[in-house]
Amino acid sequence: xxxxxxxxxxxxxxxxxxxxxxxxxxxxxxxxxxxxxxxxxxxxxxxxxxxxxxxxxxxxxxxxxxxxxxxxxxxxxxxxxxxxxxxxxxxxxxxxxxxxxxxxxxxxxxxxxxxxxxxxxxxxxxxxxxxxxxxxxxxxxxxxxxxxxxxxxxxxxxxxxxxxxxxxxxxxxxxxxxxxxxxxxxxxxxxxxxxxxxxxxxxxxxxxxxxxxxxxxxxxxxxxxxxxxxxxxxxxxxxxxxxxxxxxxxxxxxxxxxxxxxxxxxxxxxxxxxxxxxxxxxxxxxxxxxxxxxxxxxxxxxxxxxx
Numbered sequence: 581x582x583x584x585x586x587x588x589x590x591x592x593x594x595x596x597x598x599x600x601x602x603x604x605x606x607x608x609x610x611x612x613x614x615x616x617x618x619x620x621x622x623x624x625x626x627x628x629x630x631x632x633x634x635x636x637x638x639x640x641x642x643x644x645x646x647x648x649x650x651x652x653x654x655x656x657x658x659x660x661x662x663x664x665x666x667x668x669x670x671x672x673x674x675x676x677x678x679x680x681x682x683x684x685x686x687x688x689x690x691x692x693x694x695x696x697x698x699x700x701x702x703x704x705x706x707x708x709x710x711x712x713x714x715x716x717x718x719x720x721x722x723x724x725x726x727x728x729x730x731x732x733x734x735x736x737x738x739x740x741x742x743x744x745x746x747x748x749x750x751x752x753x754x755x756x757x758x759x760x761x762x763x764x765x766x767x768x769x770x771x772x773x774x775x776x777x778x779x780x781x782x783x784x785x786x787x788x789x790x791x792x793x794x795x796x797x798x799x800x801x802x803x804x805x806x807x808x809x810x811x812x813x814x815x816x817x818x819x820x821x822x823x824x825x826x827x828x829x830x831x832x833x834x835x836x837x838x839x840x841x842x843x844x845x846x847x848x849x850x851x852x853x854x855x856x857x858x859x860x861x862x863x864x865x866x867x868x869x870x871x872x873x874x875x876x877x878x879x880x881x882x883x884x885x886x887x
Contacts, residue, residue: 582641582708590636597633598707601714604630608718608725624723633715634728641712642731645700648741653759654730661859663763664813664821666756670765673802673810674772676779679795681760682722682729685736687713689789693736696788730759739788747778758811772801813859823856828863831856835871838879850882 587594600607607627612620626634647655652663667673678684690713694701701709716722722729741757748755753766753775764775776799783794802808807824808815814822834841834849841849853876857864867876 581703581705583705583711585640586633586636589640597711600629600633601711604633604714605717605719608723621724624718624725626726630715631727634726637712637715638728638731642728642735645697645731645735646738647731647734648738648745650741650745650755651734651737651757653757654734659858660758660811660813660855661821663756663758664810664815664859666754667763667765667808667810667815668821669819670754670808670815671767671804672765672769672772673808673815674764674776675798675800675802675810676762676764676776677795677798678760678762679793681792682724682733684791684793685722685733685789686791687717687720689736689791690716692788692790696739733759736789740783740786740792743782743786744779747782748775751775751778761811763810769803812855821859823859823863827852827856828860831863832867832870835867835876835879838875843883846879847882849879853880 583594583597586592586597604626607630608624609627611623611625613623615621652658652660694709704712716726716728716732718726722733737757741755744755744757744762748764751766751771751774752768753764753771756763762779764772764779766772766775780794780796783792786792804817812823814824816822831849831852834845835853838846838849853864864876
């Protein structure tokens, strides 16, 4: 049913789909990008043909799979600001994350997911399943670079999010997940130390995905005594959210000098202004009052690339 639906809506032949999928794991370009924390991150960028199949699956199939309300990344209508706002007013915050998140999710996990969600695959044939696995996974693992990996990981982490949400509520805490970052917040001291142990136990016993591993070296506890950040957003002492004074000062100076900035700096400025506007829209109004609407609009628009 999946392949038949794809040929009918995409105009691609069955022969093309099967040929492309059968060699899909070899249709990636591998490169590295620097991590902010140091080291390099491996990216597997799919070929144009493979990416086309992945995008179709993302839009026509993965978009229909359930995602837990605690998951905020990779979802339409969600944002970093909305994610951080869940934890507004918290006195204590715990952040934990996973090591090698995407590659830890395997084709075996997909097999277990199918058994637990048989209704989603009622009309799929063995050929449909093989095609899907070939296109979604690279040698049996999710990759950083495939457009399907984020949505697929959100769906397969539904039971993780469900268990962590229940445990957080039991201990009167709030829980959210942003990709591979787990956040917990509460009002009472010492609670998050106990919750941290519970999270470790839940992840270790999880059967879907079965190979997730917490990177305990990156676990962080914070309180109002020190600045609390959640996915780059600051929780303010008055119960609000902010991007922080330092970033706003930097952006103000860049807007002032916008006409002298190079192309890459202009692109970076436009991206950061969009991010800040999503968190603190009043800051855009302050920039306009200080520099003029024309100047701010120029800064918000990235330069067009010349061919």
